[in-house]
Amino acid sequence: MAQVLTANRLSDGEVVYLAADGAWVESFDAAKILATPADGEAALAVGQEAERNQQLVHAYLFDITPAKKPVKMREIIRAAGPTVRRDLGKQAAF
Amino acid sequence: MYRYDEFDQKLVDERVAQFRGQVARRLSGELTEEEFKPLRLMNGLYLQLHAYMLRVAIPYGTLSSRQLKMLAHIARKYDKGYAHFTTRQNLQYNWPKLGDVPDILADLASVEMHAIQTSGNCIRNVTSDHFAGAAADEVDDPRVWSEIIRQWSTFHPEFSYLPRKFKIAVTAAPKDRAAIKVHDIGIVIRRDASAKLAFDVYVGGGQGRTPLVGHLIGEGIEAGDLLAYLEATMRVYNQYGRRDNLYKARIKILVHQIGANEMRCQVAAEFAEIKQHGALTLPQAEIDRINAYFLDPAFEKLPDEDLTAQRKNKAFAAWVETNVAKHKVPGYAIVTISLKPIGGIPGDASADQMDLVASLAERLSFDEIRVSHEQNLVLAHVRQRDLFELWQTLDKAGLGTANHALITDIIACPGLDYCDLANARSINIAQALSKRFADLDRQRNIGELKLKISGCINACGHHHVGHIGILGVDKKGVEYYQITLGGSGAEDASVGEILGPAFGEADVPDAIEKLVDTYLAARQPGERFLDTYRRVGIQPFREKLYAAH
Numbered sequence: 001m002a003q004v005l006t007a008n009r010l011s012d013g014e015v016v017y018l019a020a021d022g023a024w025v026e027s028f029d030a031a032k033i034l035a036t037p038a039d040g041e042a043a044l045a046v047g048q049e050a051e052r053n054q055q056l057v058h059a060y061l062f063d064i065t066p067a068k069k070p071v072k073m074r075e076i077i078r079a080a081g082p083t084v085r086r087d088l089g090k091q092a093a094f
Numbered sequence: 095m096y097r098y099d100e101f102d103q104k105l106v107d108e109r110v111a112q113f114r115g116q117v118a119r120r121l122s123g124e125l126t127e128e129e130f131k132p133l134r135l136m137n138g139l140y141l142q143l144h145a146y147m148l149r150v151a152i153p154y155g156t157l158s159s160r161q162l163k164m165l166a167h168i169a170r171k172y173d174k175g176y177a178h179f180t181t182r183q184n185l186q187y188n189w190p191k192l193g194d195v196p197d198i199l200a201d202l203a204s205v206e207m208h209a210i211q212t213s214g215n216c217i218r219n220v221t222s223d224h225f226a227g228a229a230a231d232e233v234d235d236p237r238v239w240s241e242i243i244r245q246w247s248t249f250h251p252e253f254s255y256l257p258r259k260f261k262i263a264v265t266a267a268p269k270d271r272a273a274i275k276v277h278d279i280g281i282v283i284r285r286d287a288s289a290k291l292a293f294d295v296y297v298g299g300g301q302g303r304t305p306l307v308g309h310l311i312g313e314g315i316e317a318g319d320l321l322a323y324l325e326a327t328m329r330v331y332n333q334y335g336r337r338d339n340l341y342k343a344r345i346k347i348l349v350h351q352i353g354a355n356e357m358r359c360q361v362a363a364e365f366a367e368i369k370q371h372g373a374l375t376l377p378q379a380e381i382d383r384i385n386a387y388f389l390d391p392a393f394e395k396l397p398d399e400d401l402t403a404q405r406k407n408k409a410f411a412a413w414v415e416t417n418v419a420k421h422k423v424p425g426y427a428i429v430t431i432s433l434k435p436i437g438g439i440p441g442d443a444s445a446d447q448m449d450l451v452a453s454l455a456e457r458l459s460f461d462e463i464r465v466s467h468e469q470n471l472v473l474a475h476v477r478q479r480d481l482f483e484l485w486q487t488l489d490k491a492g493l494g495t496a497n498h499a500l501i502t503d504i505i506a507c508p509g510l511d512y513c514d515l516a517n518a519r520s521i522n523i524a525q526a527l528s529k530r531f532a533d534l535d536r537q538r539n540i541g542e543l544k545l546k547i548s549g550c551i552n553a554c555g556h557h558h559v560g561h562i563g564i565l566g567v568d569k570k571g572v573e574y575y576q577i578t579l580g581g582s583g584a585e586d587a588s589v590g591e592i593l594g595p596a597f598g599e600a601d602v603p604d605a606i607e608k609l610v611d612t613y614l615a616a617r618q619p620g621e622r623f624l625d626t627y628r629r630v631g632i633q634p635f636r637e638k639l640y641a642a643h
Binding site: 008010011012013014015051053054057058071072073074077078081082083084085088089 | 120121122123127141142143144145146174189191192193439510511512518519521522525568571572573
């Protein structure tokens with residue numbers, strides 16, 4: 001199953017994702033799709049380096065569906081914001 | 095209410111300065127997250143799903159208007175214009191930035207508040223009866239004793255690294271509004287045969303993955319010995335409480351494993367040892383000093399009001415019936431401000447609402463607000479003649495919902511919408527049920543029904559002690575909800591029984607409605623849901639709910 005690498009930004013706790021160009025982006029849609037376990041491991045190493053550099057907290061991989069959506073509700077909510085406050089979180093800008 | 099002395103203020107100010115340095119070192123890389131995490135948790139700062147979360151202590155749920163206005167100011171300046179009142183008389187901000195937290199703590203310190211001991215394996219914020227000092231049925235003001243316990247437990251070196259977190263609740267009324275029997279230590283203050291204060295100490299209650307009702311371990315402890323007895327209990331826990339297994343580390347597990355009698359003996363032996371040295375006897379002068387902070391405000395001599403004319407307004411009459419409680423002084427009333435508008439988020443209040451309540455308290459309730467563990471606010475000392483005006487003002491601001499203790503007065507934890515520990519959402523279920531039972535006449539016909547929802551087994555939403563409890567679980571990535579019946583957090587405390595297989599999100603409102611209908615069909619005059627359940631047992635509810643399956 002394909003995966004995406006995520007973490008929280010140290011300075012403000014914002015949910016971020018590793019993008020294809022190596023940047024940390026706030027939008028799930030801009031996240032790099034990690035198609036293989038090897039891709040995931042390589043990305044995780046990048047995340048751990050960013051943790052050591054005080055950019056991020058707790059980098060980890062999560063599964064996505066073939067339609068490139070998070071499998072788990074937890075990640076759906078992290079990617080958008082609270083389902084009970086559509087005016088808050090990333091979804092507020094949608 | 096209690097005011098900081100120079101020592102309190104210095105202690106809190108120093109903690110702010112320390113944390114400012116710790117945050118700076120974390121941001122500069124001098125501290126790793128592993129090193130920083132215990133430090134931030136000691137200051138109430140968590141990292142949740144979307145952002146950091148700061149939990150602010152509201153000792154025994156008492157706030158001044160000035161403090162509530164500061165909480166509103168912080169919500170506006172550093173957060174997203176609202177805050178969440180929790181089930182432990184705390185307040186949470188859901189979106190603070192790490193670099194702002196020292197400034198937030200400094201603002202809190204400027205009004206004698208902090209976020210210390212709202213996390214970690216220490217004695218947490220002491221909670222109490224939100225009607226304290228006003229309730230007609232209390233024998234003493236439990237806040238006096240809560241404050242004494244707060245001072246004793248704050249930064250107590252012996253209890254800073256306990257096996258697990260430790261929660262203490264205090265009540266001084268026969269009607270338990272503080273859920274004392276589901277706390278690590280619950281204290282009931284009563285008068286003995288000679289009218290002296292006596293303290294009954296319940297130990298080993300709690301919720302979480304192993305819900306248990308506390309046992310009466312210390313009976314009739316004298317006021318001067320209260321801290322010695324508590325310290326003896328803590329020492330037994332510190333010595334024998336498990337540190338090898340997170341899930342078996344609470345004192346309730348210790349009491350459950352060795353038995354209440356053995357726990358009683360162990361504490362008695364430790365208590366005798368402490369007493370022998372006499373170091374912890376509470377001096378009467380100190381009790382008097384703390385007591386002076388909680389003396390009655392300058393109540394006027396008033397008759398009880400005849401509200402017949404105003405009660406012609408049906409909505410006001412309903413609000414008086416549910417949200418207004420008897421005060422110990424004639425002419426006054428205790429008002430519960432519901433933070434559960436129909437379809438709203440339980441416990442959330444906007445900065446504007448907090449400002450409004452603060453101003454109303456300033457003008458109409460001796461400058462004092464209470465926060466209840468049921469996620470509502472309370473104005474404890476309102477002149478009855480001011481009730482109509484107060485209700486009109488609250489109602490205009492969305493704070494006049496007449497549902498206290500009814501089925502839509504739902505306790506719900508933040509759940510998976512915010513919480514890093516949650517397995518399922520809880521607020522959405524609360525909202526759906528609130529809408530389903532929105533009709534006020536129907537709610538009043540159902541009567542008292544405590545509905546409580548948690549998004550995980552940690553049970554912050556107190557589902558184990560709900561008359562109807564709902565627990566969110568994750569089954570292969572899908573949210574399901576398990577229902578329990580027959581719990582109570584009151585003086586008749588009990589742990590709810592699991593009804594049967596869990597329901598999907600969409601099916602929960604129908605399921606709850608069937609349970610309520612089953613109760614309505616079976617109830618006898620004067621029975622609450624809980625009474626009927628206890629009389630008929632779980633089977634009729636189970637049959638009705640799972641008949642089609």
